[in-house]
Structure formats: structure tokens, C-alpha cells
Amino acid sequence: MSMTNASPADAARDAKAASHVLSTLPASARNEALTAIYAGLEGARDEILAANARDLEAARRQAADGAPLSQSLVSRLDLGRKGKFEDMLRGILDVRDLEDPGASEVIANIASLAVKSGNSAILKGGKESTESFKAISKVISEALAKTQVPNGAIQLVTTRDVIPQLLDLDQYIDLVIPRGGNELVRYIKSSTKIPVLGHANGLCSIRPTPKMAADVIVDSKTNYPAACNSLETLLVQESALDTLFPAAAEALLAKGVLLRCDPKSKAALAKASFASQHGDKIVDAKDADFETEFLALELAVKTVVGLEEAVAHINTHGSKHTDAILTSSPELAERFMNSVDAAGTYWNASTRMADGMRYGFGTEVGISTNKIHSRGPVGLEGLMIYKYKIRGRGQVAGAYGEGDGKKHFLHERLPL
Amino acid sequence: MSMTNASPADAARDAKAASHVLSTLPASARNEALTAIYAGLEGARDEILAANARDLEAARRQAADGAPLSQSLVSRLDLGRKGKFEDMLRGILDVRDLEDPGASEVIANIASLAVKSGNSAILKGGKESTESFKAISKVISEALAKTQVPNGAIQLVTTRDVIPQLLDLDQYIDLVIPRGGNELVRYIKSSTKIPVLGHANGLCSIRPTPKMAADVIVDSKTNYPAACNSLETLLVQESALDTLFPAAAEALLAKGVLLRCDPKSKAALAKASFASQHGDKIVDAKDADFETEFLALELAVKTVVGLEEAVAHINTHGSKHTDAILTSSPELAERFMNSVDAAGTYWNASTRMADGMRYGFGTEVGISTNKIHSRGPVGLEGLMIYKYKIRGRGQVAGAYGEGDGKKHFLHERLPL
Numbered sequence: 001m002s003m004t005n006a007s008p009a010d011a012a013r014d015a016k017a018a019s020h021v022l023s024t025l026p027a028s029a030r031n032e033a034l035t036a037i038y039a040g041l042e043g044a045r046d047e048i049l050a051a052n053a054r055d056l057e058a059a060r061r062q063a064a065d066g067a068p069l070s071q072s073l074v075s076r077l078d079l080g081r082k083g084k085f086e087d088m089l090r091g092i093l094d095v096r097d098l099e100d101p102g103a104s105e106v107i108a109n110i111a112s113l114a115v116k117s118g119n120s121a122i123l124k125g126g127k128e129s130t131e132s133f134k135a136i137s138k139v140i141s142e143a144l145a146k147t148q149v150p151n152g153a154i155q156l157v158t159t160r161d162v163i164p165q166l167l168d169l170d171q172y173i174d175l176v177i178p179r180g181g182n183e184l185v186r187y188i189k190s191s192t193k194i195p196v197l198g199h200a201n202g203l204c205s206i207r208p209t210p211k212m213a214a215d216v217i218v219d220s221k222t223n224y225p226a227a228c229n230s231l232e233t234l235l236v237q238e239s240a241l242d243t244l245f246p247a248a249a250e251a252l253l254a255k256g257v258l259l260r261c262d263p264k265s266k267a268a269l270a271k272a273s274f275a276s277q278h279g280d281k282i283v284d285a286k287d288a289d290f291e292t293e294f295l296a297l298e299l300a301v302k303t304v305v306g307l308e309e310a311v312a313h314i315n316t317h318g319s320k321h322t323d324a325i326l327t328s329s330p331e332l333a334e335r336f337m338n339s340v341d342a343a344g345t346y347w348n349a350s351t352r353m354a355d356g357m358r359y360g361f362g363t364e365v366g367i368s369t370n371k372i373h374s375r376g377p378v379g380l381e382g383l384m385i386y387k388y389k390i391r392g393r394g395q396v397a398g399a400y401g402e403g404d405g406k407k408h409f410l411h412e413r414l415p416l
Numbered sequence: 417m418s419m420t421n422a423s424p425a426d427a428a429r430d431a432k433a434a435s436h437v438l439s440t441l442p443a444s445a446r447n448e449a450l451t452a453i454y455a456g457l458e459g460a461r462d463e464i465l466a467a468n469a470r471d472l473e474a475a476r477r478q479a480a481d482g483a484p485l486s487q488s489l490v491s492r493l494d495l496g497r498k499g500k501f502e503d504m505l506r507g508i509l510d511v512r513d514l515e516d517p518g519a520s521e522v523i524a525n526i527a528s529l530a531v532k533s534g535n536s537a538i539l540k541g542g543k544e545s546t547e548s549f550k551a552i553s554k555v556i557s558e559a560l561a562k563t564q565v566p567n568g569a570i571q572l573v574t575t576r577d578v579i580p581q582l583l584d585l586d587q588y589i590d591l592v593i594p595r596g597g598n599e600l601v602r603y604i605k606s607s608t609k610i611p612v613l614g615h616a617n618g619l620c621s622i623r624p625t626p627k628m629a630a631d632v633i634v635d636s637k638t639n640y641p642a643a644c645n646s647l648e649t650l651l652v653q654e655s656a657l658d659t660l661f662p663a664a665a666e667a668l669l670a671k672g673v674l675l676r677c678d679p680k681s682k683a684a685l686a687k688a689s690f691a692s693q694h695g696d697k698i699v700d701a702k703d704a705d706f707e708t709e710f711l712a713l714e715l716a717v718k719t720v721v722g723l724e725e726a727v728a729h730i731n732t733h734g735s736k737h738t739d740a741i742l743t744s745s746p747e748l749a750e751r752f753m754n755s756v757d758a759a760g761t762y763w764n765a766s767t768r769m770a771d772g773m774r775y776g777f778g779t780e781v782g783i784s785t786n787k788i789h790s791r792g793p794v795g796l797e798g799l800m801i802y803k804y805k806i807r808g809r810g811q812v813a814g815a816y817g818e819g820d821g822k823k824h825f826l827h828e829r830l831p832l
Contacts, residue, residue: 019757020731020755020757023754023757024751024754024755083818170605174786174787174788175787175788189586189609190609193605193606193612195611195786195788195789196609212809212810215810215812216810216811216812218812219812219813219814220812223812223813223814224813315436333807335440337803337805338439338440339436339440341435341436341439342803343803343804344803344804344805344806345803345804345805345806346805346806346807346808347805347806347807347808348807348808348809348810348811349806349807349808349809349810349811349812350811350812350813350814352812352813352814353806353808353811353813354804355813357825358813358816358825359804360825360827370590370611371590371591371801372590372591372611372788372789372801373611373788373789375801375802375803375804376802376803376804377804385787385788385791386791386792387753387758387759387760387761387791387792388759388760388761388770388775388791388792388793389753389760389761389762389763390760390761390762390763390765390769391749391762391763391764391765392762392763392764392765392766392769393628393764393765394628394631394632394764394765395632395764395765395766395769396631396632396634396635396636396639396765396766396768397635397639397640397766397768397769397771397774398635398639398766398768399635400774402499409773409774409776411776
């Protein structure tokens with residue numbers, strides 16, 4: 001691992017060369033490297049939390065100066081939040097052992113997954129986390145230096161100006177993983193020939209019917225609104241407007257959620273007894289709301305006639321991330337799950353389940369809304385590719401075919 | 417299937433919408449469509465071969481007028497070549513049944529794989545195959561019209577000017593598969609934000625040692641020189657220059673192969689008795705020869721000290737397609753197969769084995785030299801992606817965690 005001052009081309013070439021070494025290291029050597037990272041981070045907890053506190057302080061200072069500072073940004077940034085540092089540490093061991101769950105902080109995530117999967121990685125932190133990033137990377141760098149992992153395998157860049165140059169190096173770089181909002185992902189996609197693992201915004205939608213509706217909807221929206229797997233659009237079947245919807249809306253309002261309603265859903269709420277207390281929290285939806293990733297306690301609500309309209313809306317306006325249906329009908333649920341073109345399609349479960357830790361991957365590099373290579377939460381397997389090896393005894397293609405004395409290919413399905 | 421006159425944006429939007437229908441059709445409906453294509457093509461054999469003959473005639477006429485016409489192009493174009501039409505037909509049934517091997521002609525390949533995998537496809541034929549393309553597509557179009565496959569699922573474009581517009585439609589198109597030489601692949605990659613399945617040139621290299629060397633090398637080079645899995649660079653270990661190399665070279669020369677030799681390998685041949693008969697077929701290699709896809713009876717020959725130099729050469733100059741080692745040492749072979757960064761790494765077998773039919777995939781859309789999504793021969797599985805479905809009973813993320821009364825995620829490895 002190196003905090004690189006090399007030119008982007010040199011950095012990328014070194015990373016490529018390092019990956020050729022890394023991929024030939026035995027699993028034990030890669031696991032040792034992960035143990036070293038874990039021990040390093042654990043030993044440097046105070047130093048890292050102090051750096052992180054400086055980042056948070058800088059972010060709050062900018063907010064005081066009028067810069068937009070979302071609660072979402074602070075939630076993501078704060079390593080001191082209860083359990084977050086422990087989750088980060090556990091994520092590294094989980095990747096090493098590939099058994100138990102664990103979440104973790106981005107830089108440690110990616111470095112672990114890269115080492116374990118035999119890929120090199122060049123990391124660029126967000127400017128708001130500069131101090132935390134430097135502190136963590138110093139520890140990881142020192143830890144890896146004691147192992148067989150080549151120095152070029154994990155590299156860090158700290159200035160934004162090298163990004164366009166890196167995006168040009170498709171001869172060395174196999175995949176770009178932007179982590180951030182829609183705007184970043186769009187910028188990256190339009191600036192490179194390298195495949196981009198689109199960690200785009202999550203426009204998760206739920207179509208409710210049964211009585212657990214309120215619980216699942218509230219969890220999907222409010223469990224961690226800053227996350228990309230939070231609910232952003234609620235599609236309400238017309239027949240449920242006066243039956244199931246009011247209870248769900250009341251529960252959302254009680255949690256402080258702003259409801260951006262289409263005319264029919266707004267009219268349905270106007271009849272409810274609780275509406276008058278929450279007048280400022282029930283507003284008219286604009287068209288753009290149905291394509292917006294709020295990442296905050298805001299929810300777009302749209303009325304649909306039935307399943308077909310819901311699916312058409314999701315396939316047109318959705319982000320291909322995760323979409324859920326709440327219904328007691330298995331037939332409707334299966335049709336929904338097959339027809340919606342998204343990485344995850346759920347029946348009667350919270351969209352917040354879309355997560356590498358919850359899926360049992362240990363940790364994730366992001367959630368892919370592409371259909372290329374990896375889809376949904378991307379963990380170790382999502383970063384791997386296969387290679388065809390043939391061990392022969394001099395077999396030649398010319399010996400096979402239809403003519404006299406030719407051999408035939410036997411293709412058998414073998415037991416796994 | 418439609419020979420489209422629609423704007424590229426309309427064509428792509430229709431294809432996307434059709435894919436949503438196609439992916440929900442039961443396997444039986446998709447298989448019926450493949451049966452219909454098969455029957456249609458079989459019934460129109462004479463008409464298609466006549467159209468193909470017109471393409472070949474036009475190609476030969478252009479060659480007579482001085483246009484470059486490679487033997488490689490004619491080989492690929494000629495549907496009348498013994499067994500080729502039958503292979504095309506069998507490929508369709510193989511995709512349908514996914515059991516037995518079969519090769520096939522591109523348009524039928526891609527249409528079958530698209531229908532079977534539930535993807536839509538927009539196809540553009542090469543200008544040299546215009547007549548064949550129209551004849552085959554007419555048959556496929558009529559066949560599919562009788563099935564449940566939506567009309568937009570397979571579309572054909574015949575003019576080159578729509579390509580840049582299609583490459584701009586990343587909102588509808590998930591993957592571009594250029595089939596052609598290096599120049600086409602480079603143009604496509606530099607012109608689109610859509611991921612490109614790089615079917616780049618095959619720079620297959622072999623490093624010989626044991627006695628089957630001559631057979632495997634000759635097969636790799638001469639079995640079908642127009643194919644991307646043909647041998648283009650031979651790396652000779654220095655210690656084999658006077659032992660194994662001369663016999664292999666003699667066999668290659670007897671097949672009419674031009675050897676582009678580095679100084680050491682040329683000097684080794686100069687000592688051989690057969691050299692004087694083949695003086696015009698043993699020439700000096702230029703640097704560019706080691707990065708050239710000849711697709712003809714030409715081979716670059718380079719001397720290397722040992723395994724490390726061979727691997728470094730391949731990882732620097734190779735195309736990540738298929739590379740083989742000929743050796744009696746299992747240790748050297750395993751090191752080679754792990755260290756070479758390519759879709760296929762072989763020990764003691766011909767590079768010509770790199771083929772979807774030979775791998776048992778039925779047919780292929782191409783050979784991927786990317787490490788993203790699919791690698792090596794790409795058949796049905798290589799065109800698929802997974803989707804995460806959750807069937808719940810109202811599970812919410814907030815119920816899981818570390819606190820009092822919280823549930824834990826259980827991740828168990830289930831038997832397959």
C-alpha cells in the first residue's frame with residue numbers, strides 16, 4: 001500500500017503488475033495480510049478516531065459557513081458512531097474468514113476485498129474524509145509492508161486532479177467503482193472507457209397490501225435514510241388508499257417523514273384524522289420526485305391501479321437497485337419479482353435487506369445497479385472472474401470433427 | 417425480429433421493453449421460438465446459400481478491382497463451406513437443448529442465445545455479408561413472428577450510420593459485443609459508455625518443451641488461421657532452440673507458414689538442413705510482430721531464457737485471450753497457468769481448443785478478453801446475470817443487530 005505521488009500512469013502500471021503477483025500468492029499469504037491490517041487498525045484506534053473527529057469538525061464548520069451539510073453525509077462520515085469502528089474491524093476478519101457478517105468503513109473494506117480477491121486497487125477518498133483516510137491508510141500501509149503483498153497492490157490518491165488521468169488508463173484498469181451520488185456516477189460513466197460498476201442511487205419502491213405494511217415501509221424509509229437501499233418511492237394500489245395506506249402514512253409521519261404525494265394519495269390522507277396535525281409534512285409531489293434519491297426523511301407517494309402499472313413505473317423510473325412488493329398473493333409476488341428489472345426484488349421484506357453484510361458476503365464494495373458482471377451487493381465473489389485452464393496431453397483441434405477417424409467432444413454435466 | 421427502419425433510440429427502447437417481456441416468457445415459449453428459427457432456416461437453405469454466394473461473388477469482384485481481400489475474410493463469409501450450414505442449424509438446437517456441441521453462423525448464434533437467455537439484441541452485419549444477412553434475418557423474422565417472442569426482441573440494422581447513435585443509448589443497452597478485428601474493438605470502446613465485451617485479437621502464445629510440441633504448434637497455427645484462437649507468437653526457451661524447435665519449425669514450414677524470427681531463433685534455424693529450401697519463409701521479426709494478429713500463415717518467434725521471461729512477455733504483449741505452455745513439468749505448468757493473465761491458460765494442448773463449442777456451450781457470441789462479466793468463450797451463461805429475490809414475512813432491518821432482543825443474521829453454506 002502506498003500513498004502515491006507517482007504519475008497516474010505509473011500508479012496504474014504498478015497496480016497491474018502487483019495484481020499479477022497478488023493473484024499468485026497463496027491464500028495464507030493474503031490472509032496474513034488481512035490479519036496485519038486488522039491488528040494495525042485496532043492498535044491505532046485513538047489516532048484514527050482523532051483524525052475522523054477533525055473531519056467531522058471541518059464538515060460542521062463548513063455547514064456553519066453556509067455550505068450544504070446533509071445529515072446523510074455526517075452519518076456516513078462519523079467513525080465514532082456506536083459500533084462503527086468495531087464493525088469496520090470485524091469486516092476485515094470476516095473477509096479473511098469468509099464466514100460471519102460484518103459491516104465496515106470503505107477504505108478498510110476495499111483494501112480487504114482487493115487483497116483477498118487478488119486484485120490491486122487504487123483508492124481515492126472523498127475530500128470530507130481526508131484526515132480519516134490518511135490516518136487509516138497509514139496504518140494499512142505499515143501493516144501490509146510486513147507481508148508478501150506487493151507495494152503497488154493498494155495505492156491511495158489524495159488529489160482530485162489525477163482522476164481524469166486514471167480514467168484514461170484502460171490498458172491497466174479493469175473496473176471503476178464510484179461510491180457516491182448519482183452525479184458522481186454519471187460523471188465517471190461519461191469520462192471513461194473502463195467498465196463502471198454503477199453504484200447508482202437507490203430508488204427503492206414498495207407496493208403495500210397486507211398488515212405488516214406499516215412496519216416494513218417505516219423500516220425501509222427510516223432505518224438509515226442515508227443509505228442507498230432506503231425507500232424513496234411508495235406506490236400505493238388504488239384499492240388500498242383508504243384501507244392500508246393511512247396507517248402506514250401515520251407511522252411515517254410519526255417518524256417525521258415528509259410525504260410528497262400525488263393527488264389521489266393526498267386526497268386519501270386528507271380524510272384521515274391525523275392529517276391536520278401533520279399538514280406541513282404532506283405536500284404535493286412533483287414529477288422529479290419520482291426519480292429523486294432523497295437520502296433523507298422524505299418519500300414520494302404515487303397511486304397505481306395495479307401490478308402492471310407499478311411494474312411499468314419501476315422499470316421506467318427506478319434505479320434497478322431494489323424493489324419490494326407487499327402482498328398476500330404469491331402469484332402477484334412472483335409476477336412482480338420476475339417482471340421488475342432490478343438487482344433485488346423482494347416480497348414482504350424491507351428494502352434495507354439489500355446489503356452485503358446481510359446477504360452474508362462479509363462486506364461489500366458497493367451495490368451494483370448494472371447488469372454487467374455483478375448485480376446487487378458486491379462482495380468477494382462479485383470481484384472475481386474465472387479462468388479456463390486446460391491440462392492436456394498434446395490434444396489438437398484437428399483431431400476432432402465429423403470425418404473418418406475423427407474424435408468427438410464429450411460434454412458431460414459433472415456432479416458438483 | 418424486425419429489420420428496423422426505426423430511429424436508433426426507438427429501436428433501443430423497443431428492445432429494452434421487449435427484453436422485459438422476453439425474460440418473463442417460460443422456457444418452453446423461448447424453446448419454441450428456437451425450434452421455429454431452426455425450421456425456418458432449414459427450409460430456406462437454397463435461398464440463403466444463393467444470397468451468400470452473391471456476397472462471396474461481390475467480395476471476389478472487389479478483390480479483382482484491387483481491394484484487399486484476405487483468405488481469412490472469405491473463410492468466415494463462406495456459408496457453403498462443407499458442414500458450415502449444418503453447424504449453424506445444429507448450433508440453434510444445441511442452444512435450445514443445451515446439451516450437445518455445435519458451431520454456427522453469427523446471426524443465428526446471437527439470435528438463439530438472445531432468445532434463450534431472455535435478452536433482446538440489435539444486430540448489425542458486416543457490409544461484406546449484406547445479402548446473407550438479409551436472407552437469414554428474413555427467415556428468422558418470419559419464424560419468430562409465429563411465436564410469443566415480442567417483435568422488438570431481435571432487431572437488425574443494416575446501415576453503418578446508426579451505430580454511433582446506438583452507442584450513445586446507454587439507458588437502454590447493457591452490453592456491446594463487437595465482432596471483428598482490433599481496430600473495430602478499439603473504435604467501439606472509445607465511442608461508448610456502454611460496457612464492451614472485448615472480443616479483441618487473439619495473440620496466443622505457446623512455450624514448447626516436450627515431443628508433442630510440433631503437433632500442437634502446427635495445429636494451433638494452421639488448423640484455422642483466420643480464427644482468433646490461432647497461434648500468433650511462439651516463445652522458445654533458449655535451451656530448446658537446438659533440440660525441440662527445429663522439428664516444430666520444419667513442420668510449420670512444410671505447412672507454408674512464414675516464420676518471423678528474432679535473431680537467436682533465426683540463427684538456430686540457419687544451422688538446420690531444411691533451412692536452405694525455405695529461405696524466403698524465414699524472415700527477421702520486427703517489434704510490432706509480437707503484438708500482431710496475423711490471422712494468416714505467419715508466426716512470430718521469440719527466444720526467452722525461461723518461464724519468468726515468457727510470462728512477462730505474455731502479460732505485456734498478449735491479448736489476454738489464450739496462452740499455452742508445452743512442458744513435461746507439472747510445477748512449471750501450474751506456475752504458468754496461474755501467472756499468465758488470460759482467459760485461457762493451457763498446458764500441453766492446442767490454443768484452438770478455446771471455443772464455445774469445444775467447451776460444451778453449444779455456441780458462443782464471441783471470446784471475451786475482458787475480465788469483466790465474462791471471460792473466454794461466451795455462451796448462454798456468459799450472457800446471464802443473477803437477481804436477488806427475497807420472499808419474506810415482513811422482516812425489517814431494524815429488528816437485527818447487537819442490542820437487547822435483537823435478532824442475528826445466520827449465514828449458512830447450504831448444500832447445492
